Amino acid sequence: MAPSKDFHHPYQPYEIQQQFMQAVYDCIEDGKVGIFESPTGTGKSLSLICGALTWLREHKGKMFDEAMQSVQIDDDEPEWMLEHARSSKRSEALQMRADFEERLALVREKDRKTREHAAKATHLQKRRRQGNGKTDLDDAYLEQFALDDYESDKDVNSGEMSKYSAGTTDVLKKLGLLGAEDQDAKPTEMDEELKIFFCSRTHSQLSQFVGELQRARLPPGLPPGDSISTGTTSTYEEVKQISLGSRKNLCINPEVNKLESQTAINERCAELQQSKTPSEKKCSFLPNKDNQELVLDFRDHALASIHDIEDLAAVGKKLRICPYYASRSAVDPAEIVTLPYPLMLQKSARAALGISLRGHVVIIDEAHNLMDAVESTHSAQITELQLRIGREALMIYLQKFRNKLKDGNRLYVTQLVRVIDSLLLAVTQVQAVSGAGGVLDAGALLAGKAVDQINMSKLAKYISESRIARKVEGYAAHLKQTDVVNGGVEQASGVSDTPILTHVQNFLTTLANPSKEGRFFWSRDESDKSITLRYLLLNPSENFRDIVAEARAVILAGGTMSPMEDYTAQLFPYLTSASISTLSCGHIIPASHLFVRTITSDASSPLNFTYKTRSDTTLIRRLGNMLLELLPKITGGTVIFFTSYAYLSQIQTQWSADSTLTKLAALSKPLFFDSRSSSAEATFASYSTAIHSNPTRGAVLFSVLGGKLSEGINFSDALGRCVIVVGLPFPNLESPEWKAKAEFLDRQPGAKPGAGKLRAENVCMRVVNQAVGRVIRHKGDWAGVVLVDGRFGQERILRKLPGWIKRSLPEGGGSGRVRDVSEGLGEFFNERTAKQVA
Incomplete structure (x- = not known):
């Protein structure tokens, strides 16, 4: 058996992590689209980093060797001339690289010079006068509301350049800080690096990724060369990373960033750069002919160590240079560029930032939301x-x-x-x-x-x-x-x-x-x-196709990507199956750490929480009786998910009237209810406090599938010893929007019969899977999962659960009555609690 490839993981990787990293590596090498699922708590981010960066560094080394071998001389020249030419070319390339690495190694010294320069610049700056709140109707005051002359489209530059004065545009061009259409005009010290664009939904998720990136230690992609100092050790080279963000995240002008909305900040920034704006009122942080050295200093600071978006804003403040524009100078030499969904998904946003995806690698994390994000962006x-x-x-x-x-x-x-x-x-x-x-x-x-x-x-x-x-x-x-x-x-x-x-x-x-x-x-x-x-x-x-067409490889990764057929059918219908690679990883926990059962009926009859039947008062009372039987078997926290806030409110109202809530409270487990009007953070904090004060007794949190507490919340250990899902959160199939969606999908070439209904089913199960995945967060964690609805007894539905959940489901689907599941749940908790004590 061949030894596993070394992906330079900072820890000894589990088998599933090794499998995941190999899949990432192979997908990029083969230039495919990858759809990869790795459950929460399995180290997905670090596996993505190690798999992708290992490929990047190795590929960089191969390309360097091929470039050196491509050096040719005349056929009649002796062999030693060819070797000399290749050696000279190699030394020149490595020396250029070493010079840049030395710049990064000496960035602290550069910082000292920057502070001196900034101190002189500050002394010369004039303070902007604050508005005096004048409100009279004189023409001078009202002039601020008048429109500037607007030329016809034939006479005006398009894109971002049209916002700025000619002088500003010229400086931004020279520094490479305008859009992608200006890339050919900029002189750069170094050629553009092959790079990885990593994007996620929010800046907080990107900050978590940056934290994981700081653990990476990979060998250099290029050899150190003979007697050349690269500023790195012989065993690894620091990863060069830059975070891109909006003006709202990166603006350091106090007169602009105090505005609340993205739109207002963008417009005010553009106004301060117009040619008619008096020089003393222009933004003093904008790159110009007098502070070009500061832009390079910012670039070196940005690349010398790994920064998240807040760090970059701090660097910009320290150097007194706009980090929104100056960060673009670090894109070309960077190996990893991190950015949020909106900046990746909109072609105009990428152009405004001056980034091209051509030939590079795109990794989209938390991609279970990707289709919704694309639809939302363009709706x-x-x-x-x-x-x-x-x-x-x-x-x-x-x-x-x-x-x-x-x-x-x-x-x-x-x-x-x-x-x-x-x-x-x-x-x-x-x-x-x-x-x-x-x-x-x-x-x-x-x-x-x-x-x-x-x-x-x-x-x-x-x-x-x-x-x-x-x-x-x-x-x-x-x-x-x-x-x-x-x-x-x-x-x-x-x-x-x-x-x-x-x-x-x-x-x-x-x-x-x-x-x-x-x-x-x-x-x-x-x-x-x-x-x-x-x-x-x-x-x-169609709105995602240009990303796929430009990039070398595109990887969609998430903790809950199942069922995956949605992505292939709706995002990549034009690709063959040979162009798409999929992987659903198992979990690092053993199957014995997870108790998964479905409850399809109680002693009375089937439990069907369909839209038409779920409001039945008898059914709601039977649900309360079911919980009264299950909850005493559970130690620690229990999270119960319902299909909507409206339904949870209806249940709470009826249980208050028929004394079910009183009976639940008598179990001595504190009860907490999520709602649209309450703060999710406050509810979760109260629930957490109750759990930590008495982990054995626990508490019960009633929440909503797809709601504020169903995604991004850590229900590890005692916070989530059992998750109970009541019903399936199908969208309203009778709404005009879903009817149009179903009709559209059913008409697509090669569509399966009932493609629209299948899409609704997949959306529903992805929400269920996302909620269930909240309770297992690390290799020592364990929990029970109970799925309550007659439809969970259908093989078609169970097939859409992630593999790591299905493996803990008994043969035949584990469909059972309340009494059977209650007994099994009690045995599971007794066994796990005994092992925990031992």
Whole structure:
């Protein structure tokens, strides 16, 4: 048997970790798409790091050797000339590498010089004057709300460069801090490194990944060379990593980062860089011709050690250079780039950050949410109230500034009013339709006069670049403050986190999408009968395809990826099975540490918590009796998941009325209920305190599948000795959205019969699997899992459980009655408790 490959794991890896790292390595080597599942608590992040970085360093070494061998000379030259040419080329390349490593090794010395430079720069800076709260109507004050002249699309630069003055653009180009379209224009000290782009949902998850990355110790990808100091040891080389984030995370200008919304921060940042902005009011932290050395210092600081996003902001503050822009200088020489979902999934966001995925490796962690994230990123909605307030605010704005609008602004503002009117016309038409909602044809939204001739993409771009949304909102707030107007405009002022016209802009973007990729819907609010218009992306594959096409390999990883057929069918329908690699790892715990059973009936009859039957008062009372039988068998914490907050509230109400809650309280286990209105952190903290004060007695936490306490919460050890799932959280298959989704999936080429229903089933079981996976967090952990519903007795449903859960399920599915499961649960806890004491 061949020895296992050394992936330089900082600990002795388990067999499943070795298997996972090998799968990651092979997937990248073969240039495939990988869908990998590794349960929570199995060291997934570290396995991803070691598998991917081992490939990266080895591949780098192979490419270096091949490049050296490719050096050729004339055929009539002697062999020693060829060897000399190759040796010279090798030494030159390694020396360049060594010089860069030495820069990183000497970064502390550079920091001293930077502080001196920053101190001089600070002395020369002028303090920005704060606003005096002036609210009178003089023209000088109101000028801030006027629109800048807007040239036609033929005369204006596109993309991020159009936001800045020519001088700023030139400096940003030279430093390589603009979008990907400017990559050819920038001089760099080093060629771009082959790299890994690692993304996850949130910055906190990325920070956890960065913490794991600090454990990695891998050998250098390139040889040290003869008598060349690389600034590294002979056994390993520090990983070069950079975290990318939004301005909201990285802005260090106190006048900008005090703003609450992402939109406001972006707009204010762009305003401070405009050519018409006085030099003393421009952002002093922006890279310019006088502080280019600071950008390189920032790059060296960023790469000298591993940083999360908060660390980079601190480095920027110390060096007094904008980390949002300066971090881009570290992308090319970095080996790992970490970034959140939104910056990866939007092509425009990647272009704005100046990153290209071509030929690189993309790893998406927590990928069980990926399809939802793609759909959410490219979907939008707008309410009737937003449309009416937005139009009113826009018309009031035009009354004041109409005469100052030149041709470019006049054209687009007129188009904007027409589009809003057209959307309001559609709202009026559906008001007369009965029902709570339905599907809308795109043509109905564009039925206004000449609206179908408007280029929605250009109009949305105009709203963004002209910043008309913020100016209209700001003027409305000014009028309210001076009591000039009231009524509807008051609701539009504030100024809000996201201006109403920005919501309009987002909705306009969806009107430019191909109709085959999504559908428009309307819904009626039962409380005030108002209408909401929504666009739902139905086909996420096309919006993810450019990532797959550009990258060398794409890996989707998560603790709960089962069932996996959703990803292949909806994200990669254009790929053959040979291009996709899948792996569902087992768990590091032995099967004996997990007790898994299904309860399909009690002494009376089957237990079916379907949407039609779950509100039956007799069924809810039988559920309470079942818990009264199970809970005394459990030591430690029990987490009980229900299908929705509304259903949990209904159960709580009935149990209060029929004394079931009193009986449950008599078990001496404190009871805690999650709710939409309560703080999840506070509920979990109270539950944890009760558990830690008496681990044997434990406590009971009633929560919701897919709710605030079903994902990202650590129910390790006594916090989660048993998880009980009541019912299956199927989406509402009768809603217009799910009907459209099912119809779309059923029509796809090669779709299985009932593909839409299958998708709903997969979504449902992924939520169940995510909740169940919360209770096992490390190799010594153990827990019981009880699945309560007649449908859990179906093989089709059980097949969608992760492999590590199915292996602890008895042959035949473990389907049983309450009494049988109660006895087995008691035996399991007695055995585990005895072993724990021993």
